[in-house]
Amino acid sequence: MIISKLFKAPPKFAVRSSTVPVISNQPPMESHPKRQRTTRLAGRNLKRKLCQDTGVSAVVTKFTEIDDENTGLVAAIRSHIEVLNSGLSDPDFDRDDVEEAAADISDLAQIDENVEMIVENGAIPALVRYLGSPWSSEIDDNVPKSCEHKLEKDCAIALGLIAAIQPGYQQLIVDAGAIGLTVKLLKRRGSCVCMASNAVIRRAADIITNIAHDNPRIKTNIRDEGGIPPLVELLNFPDFKVQRAAAGALRTVSFRNDENKIKIVELNALPTLVLMLQSDDPSVHGEAIGAIGNLVHSSPDIKKEVIRAGALQPVIGLLSSTCLETQREAALLIGQFAAPDSDCKVHIAQRGAITPLIKMLQSSDEQVVEMTAFALGRLAQDTQNQAGIAHRGGIGALLNLLDVKTGSVQHNAAFALYGLADNEENVAEFIKAAGIQKLQEDNFTVQPTKDCVVRTLKRLQNKINGPVLNQLLYLMKTTEKTIQIRIALALAHLCDPKDGKLIFIDNNGVEFLLELLHFSSIKQQRYSSSALYELAKKATSFAPEDSAPSSPTQQVFLGEQFVNNPTLSDVTFLIDGKQFYAHKICLVASSDIFRAMFDGLYKERNAQNVEIPNIRWEVFELMMRYIYTGRINITKHLAKDLLVAADQYLLQGLKRQCEYIIAQDICLDKIPDMYELAYTFNASALRRACTLFVLEHFTKLSSQLWFAQYIKLIIPEIRSFITEVLTRPVQASTTLV
Numbered sequence: 001m002i003i004s005k006l007f008k009a010p011p012k013f014a015v016r017s018s019t020v021p022v023i024s025n026q027p028p029m030e031s032h033p034k035r036q037r038t039t040r041l042a043g044r045n046l047k048r049k050l051c052q053d054t055g056v057s058a059v060v061t062k063f064t065e066i067d068d069e070n071t072g073l074v075a076a077i078r079s080h081i082e083v084l085n086s087g088l089s090d091p092d093f094d095r096d097d098v099e100e101a102a103a104d105i106s107d108l109a110q111i112d113e114n115v116e117m118i119v120e121n122g123a124i125p126a127l128v129r130y131l132g133s134p135w136s137s138e139i140d141d142n143v144p145k146s147c148e149h150k151l152e153k154d155c156a157i158a159l160g161l162i163a164a165i166q167p168g169y170q171q172l173i174v175d176a177g178a179i180g181l182t183v184k185l186l187k188r189r190g191s192c193v194c195m196a197s198n199a200v201i202r203r204a205a206d207i208i209t210n211i212a213h214d215n216p217r218i219k220t221n222i223r224d225e226g227g228i229p230p231l232v233e234l235l236n237f238p239d240f241k242v243q244r245a246a247a248g249a250l251r252t253v254s255f256r257n258d259e260n261k262i263k264i265v266e267l268n269a270l271p272t273l274v275l276m277l278q279s280d281d282p283s284v285h286g287e288a289i290g291a292i293g294n295l296v297h298s299s300p301d302i303k304k305e306v307i308r309a310g311a312l313q314p315v316i317g318l319l320s321s322t323c324l325e326t327q328r329e330a331a332l333l334i335g336q337f338a339a340p341d342s343d344c345k346v347h348i349a350q351r352g353a354i355t356p357l358i359k360m361l362q363s364s365d366e367q368v369v370e371m372t373a374f375a376l377g378r379l380a381q382d383t384q385n386q387a388g389i390a391h392r393g394g395i396g397a398l399l400n401l402l403d404v405k406t407g408s409v410q411h412n413a414a415f416a417l418y419g420l421a422d423n424e425e426n427v428a429e430f431i432k433a434a435g436i437q438k439l440q441e442d443n444f445t446v447q448p449t450k451d452c453v454v455r456t457l458k459r460l461q462n463k464i465n466g467p468v469l470n471q472l473l474y475l476m477k478t479t480e481k482t483i484q485i486r487i488a489l490a491l492a493h494l495c496d497p498k499d500g501k502l503i504f505i506d507n508n509g510v511e512f513l514l515e516l517l518h519f520s521s522i523k524q525q526r527y528s529s530s531a532l533y534e535l536a537k538k539a540t541s542f543a544p545e546d547s548a549p550s551s552p553t554q555q556v557f558l559g560e561q562f563v564n565n566p567t568l569s570d571v572t573f574l575i576d577g578k579q580f581y582a583h584k585i586c587l588v589a590s591s592d593i594f595r596a597m598f599d600g601l602y603k604e605r606n607a608q609n610v611e612i613p614n615i616r617w618e619v620f621e622l623m624m625r626y627i628y629t630g631r632i633n634i635t636k637h638l639a640k641d642l643l644v645a646a647d648q649y650l651l652q653g654l655k656r657q658c659e660y661i662i663a664q665d666i667c668l669d670k671i672p673d674m675y676e677l678a679y680t681f682n683a684s685a686l687r688r689a690c691t692l693f694v695l696e697h698f699t700k701l702s703s704q705l706w707f708a709q710y711i712k713l714i715i716p717e718i719r720s721f722i723t724e725v726l727t728r729p730v731q732a733s734t735t736l737v
Helices: 043-054 067-089 095-108 112-120 123-129 150-163 167-175 178-186 195-212 216-224 228-234 240-253 258-266 269-276 282-296 300-308 312-318 324-337 345-350 354-360 366-379 383-391 394-401 407-420 424-432 435-440 447-461 466-478 481-494 497-506 509-519 522-540 584-590 592-599 617-629 636-648 652-663 668-680 684-696 707-713 715-726
Strands: 022-025 031-034 571-575 578-582 609-611
Touching: 067 095, 067 112, 067 123, 095 112, 095 123, 095 150, 112 123, 112 150, 112 167, 123 150, 123 167, 123 178, 150 167, 150 178, 150 195, 167 178, 167 195, 167 216, 178 195, 178 216, 178 228, 195 216, 195 228, 195 240, 216 240, 216 258, 228 240, 228 258, 240 258, 240 269, 240 282, 258 269, 258 282, 258 300, 269 282, 269 300, 282 300, 282 312, 282 324, 300 324, 312 324, 312 345, 324 354, 324 366, 345 366, 345 383, 354 366, 354 383, 354 394, 366 383, 366 394, 366 407, 383 394, 383 407, 383 424, 394 407, 394 424, 394 435, 407 424, 407 447, 424 435, 424 466, 424 481, 435 447, 435 481, 447 481, 466 481, 466 497, 481 497, 481 509, 481 522, 497 509, 497 522, 497 715, 509 522, 509 707, 509 715, 522 684, 522 715, 571 617, 578 584, 578 617, 584 592, 584 617, 617 636, 617 652, 636 652, 652 668, 652 684, 668 684, 684 715, 707 715
Parallel strands: 571 609
Antiparallel strands: 022 031, 571 578
C-alpha cells in the first residue's frame, strides 16, 4: 500500500477520564459541592498517557505551519479513508492495508489539529462500521483472525479521540450507529480470552465514556440500547484495566442522569464497586470512587444503599490514597455521607476519618483542600466531632485556609470554623490559635463568607461567660506570654462590657495590650490598638450625638439684655482699647477666678476699670456672653482661643464645649497639635478624644515618620484613659468622639 509515512504518529490509547468536583456558593452559609461530569482528556493529556503506557515519546508535528505539508496531510488522510471504504465494499481487498489505514488514522487523531480534517473527510462512518469487523468469522490455521483485534481496537481508539474534541463529533459518531456496535464489543468477553480481545473491550468502554461526556441525550441512548448491563458485568472482568474502563464509563453515564443511576443500582453494581474501592491499584479504586460519587450525588436513597453496601470504611481508607484525585473524591463522599439529615457523622469520626482529613488540609492540591474543608464542615455539625476536630489541630489548619484567595476554599473553611465555634470547649483553642485576629482581617472574597465569619465571631462572643471566661482568665495568668496576649486581644473584642474591669484591670489584661503596643511590630501594634479602641468604645457606650456637653448649671444668668450693658454695671473691662460693661454678681457666680478677683485681696477688687491684656475682644465678648446667658455659638476658628480663655478663668462648662468643637476637627495631620493643646491647657476630654482617634486610625497614622515615637509617649495617657473608662459605670461617659 502506498501511504506516506510522513504523516504517521506514535500509537496511543484513549484513556479513562476523571472527575473534578467543584463548589458553588449557595445561601445562607454552606457551600454545596457539585459533582462535575467525567472530564474527557484532549490530545495533550492523551499524549501524556501514551508516554506512561508505552514509553514512546509523544511527537507532535504542526502541519499547519507549512501549506505544502498541510496539503499532504489532507491527501494522506483521504487515502487512508479510501482504503477503509474500499475494504468494506470489496471482500477481496487486502486486510493488512485496511488495518494499516485504521492504525494511521488512530495515530493521526492523537494530534488535536488533525481531528477536524479527519472528520471533514468522512472518517467517522468508516471507523464506526469497522467496530463490527467484516472478517470476524474468517478462520486461518484454526484461529479466528479477529483474535488479533487490531482493526477494531484502532478504530475504537480513533473514535474515542475524535469524540473527546467536541460535542458535535460525539453526535456524528452516535448517528453513524456506534452505540449498538460498541455494546456488541462490550459483550464479546466470552468469544476470545486474550490480551488483544481485552484491549478491544476496554477501548469500547472508552468510546462510551467519550461520547457520553456532558451529553444527556447520548447517555439516555446508551441506556436505551442496552449499554449499561454489559458495563456492570465488566466490573467483574479478570483484567483490571477492563474493570477500570467499565467503572469509568459507568461514572460518566451516571453523572446527572437519574434513570441511569437507578439502572446501575438495580443491576447490583454497588457491591462490586465497593470491592473495587479496596483495590491496590490507584487507577481502579479511583474510577470506582468516582462512579460511586456520581451515583450518590443528589440521590439520598442511593447514598443509603452505598453505605449499606459497606462503602464507608473503604472510602475513609482512600483518604490516605497517594492519588490526589482519589483523595478529593473520598473527601467529597465523606461530606455527602455526613449530610445534615445523616446520622453517621459520629460513625465517620469513630472509624478514623478526622485525622487524615486534617492532614489533607495541608495538601498542595487546592481541590483536595476544598473538598476536605467541605467534609470537615459537615462533620463539625456534631458536638462530639467539634471537640475531636479541634483536639487534632483542625482549628489552626482551617484558619490558615482563610488566606487562600479561592472563594470556595475560603468559604468551606469558614463554614467548618462556624461549626467548631458552636462548642464552648473550642473557644480557648480559637483564641490560642490567634483565630479572632484571623477572622477579623476581612480578606474574604465573597459576601457569604463574610457573613459566615460575622456569625462565627458572634457565636464565640456569646460564649465568653461563666466557665469559658474563667478558663481564659486562668490561662491569661498561667500560660506563656504569647497566649496571654492573644487572650487579652480576643477578650477586648468579645467580652461583655460589664466584665471589662475584671479582665483588664483586676487581671492586668490592659498591660498585655499596652506592652504589645510599645514593643511589637506594626502588625501587632495594629492588633493592640484595635483591641484598645474596641474596649474603650464598649466601655463608654454612648452615641456621638449625646457627647456634646450641656449648658452650665450656675445659679445666676442675667440674660442677653445685660451683655455689655452699662445699666447697673459695676465694673468695666478694657480689651484692645474697647470697654466691656459687666456685673460682678454675675461674674463671681460663674468663676472662682472672678470670685477671687473681686472678693479677695487683689487690686481689681475695688477697681472700676480692669484691663485684660491677653485676650482678643471677640474672644472675651464670646466668653462674657456665655457667662451671662449660658449659651453661645462657638465657631471653629475661635474655639482654641476660647478654650485658652475658659481654662484661664476656670469656666469648665465653656471649656468643655470648646473641647467638643475642637474634637470635631480632629484628623490625621492635626493629631500632634491637638495633643499639645490638650496637654497644655489640661483639656482632658480633648485629650481622650485624641487618644480614641489614634487607636481607631492606628493603621493610617503608623505610616507617619513621627508616629513610632509618638505612640510610646502617649501610652501613659492610653493607660489612664482605659483605666478610667473601665472603672466607672458604663453609661457615665464624658469622652468625646
